[in-house]
Amino acid sequence: MSKAPRTPRHWFDGAPVPPVARLLEPVYAGALKLRAGLFGLHLLRRKRAPVPVIVVGNLTVGGTGKTPLTIALVKRLRAAGWNPGVASRGYGRHDQATPRWVELQTTPAEGGDEPVLIARRTGVPVRVDRDRVAAARALAAAGCDIVVCDDGLQHYRLRRDLEIEVIDGRRRYGNGRLLPAGPLREPAVRAARCDFRVVNGGSAGFGEWPMTLRPEGAVPLAGGKPLPLTAFGGHRVHAVAGIGNPARFFDMLRDYGIGVVPHAFDDHHAYTAQDLQFGSQLPVLMTEKDAVKCAPFASAWSYSVPIDAELPEAFWVALEARLQLLREPAAGRGSRR
Missing domain, CATH: 3.40.50 (Rossmann fold)
Known part of the structure; x- marks a missing residue:
């Protein structure tokens, strides 16, 4: 028996925001500000992996096409001479507390559906761990010279060198409100801090890159x-x-x-x-x-x-130009967020 997704209608369909959601939105916003303040005061500390880190994520709850883009990104990195690995939380796996390597024989119950899919489609090392800092360091220790985080835009403990935001081109940011009144995990202005903004379907605006998902x-x-x-x-x-x-x-x-x-x-x-x-x-x-x-x-x-993510060649040229800077010892990685 099919189970309908539990996306609240007021997020994307124009339905009125329930009173309880309106009351809880400022509580959520306050929690975001508190966490940002703790990082700003260095009471919560960001930690760097020994290799460059690219985060592929979104500001909204729900799927936007992150995993197909991650797969395409890993393939391009390998073609450019990098040895990438993928870090993920492994959402949905049975034992969330235990880090593990995701291999070709790993089941979705053990590694999570998206990490298993990424491992099978790319063949690169995939590490699932609630602690993405530990996952990135494990990948580096295993010989990876760059780490791609599938999701984790809000996981600020791990410093990153590049951020790629993925946007659903049809639904965008919905009603533009924070959880639970809207679908946003962070305010929409957060997008301005991302290095690349990729729009899945719909129309890409100024400063955005269009992405199309093509079935094989x-x-x-x-x-x-x-x-x-x-x-x-x-x-x-x-x-x-x-x-x-x-x-x-x-x-x-x-x-x-x-x-x-x-x-x-x-x-x-x-x-x-x-x-x-x-x-x-x-x-x-x-x-x-x-x-x-x-x-x-x-x-x-x-x-x-299966689907493949297709982006303009100009996107990959721009990305590879940024990545080339990360190869240089004087790139100043310590100054990145």
Whole structure:
């Protein structure tokens, strides 16, 4: 049975903000200011990894396309001669307290769905740890010369050399309010401190870089030859998405003329075989993030839909120019935030 995501309607759909949420918003804002003050007074200290750190994150709650961008970024770094590793909290894994390496055989229950997906798509070292400072240092000790943090824009203990904000181009910042009155983890003005701002879909504004998520096709979870999405055009399918914004996946399939029977689950949903019992034997198309969890019990007509993040070549040129400065001993990494 599908479970609808629990995104409050007042965040993005124009519904009135509930009174309780309005009352709690200044409490949340006060907590942000307190934490910033503690870092400013050095009562909370930022710590640096021995190698450059790039953080890919967002200001809003929910999915914006961070993981596809992280995968694309890691591939470009390798092509440019870097030896990258990925640090992540590993949200959704069973044992959050224990750091671990995510390897090809690691299950999503052990490593978290996004880290497992990143490890399988890139083949680089992936370390999950609630303490991202420790994760970055472990990656450096393992031979990585640059660390990419999947999420963690608000994890200020770890100093970073570059910040990349990812924005949902359709929903943007919603009603522009802080949690729980709105979807913002930090005020929107925080975006000005990011080195790059990447917009997933919609229209990129001044100083922003457009990103498009392109599907590679449909890969049978039981094995076999991948199919183009056009093969499902004109047919009905069960579409499964347990991501921050399931509608984005459903709309992408509809763009290929596919009749979508949507099944939206909460982000990082822990699937069981019963979740995929829909009462009709239609093809089941799911996001790659969901597929890493559903593969052990998926039917013969279940497919994963991998996607690639595409950005203008000018973005990569600008990023690589910034990264080249980090290779220089005189880059002054100690002055970075």
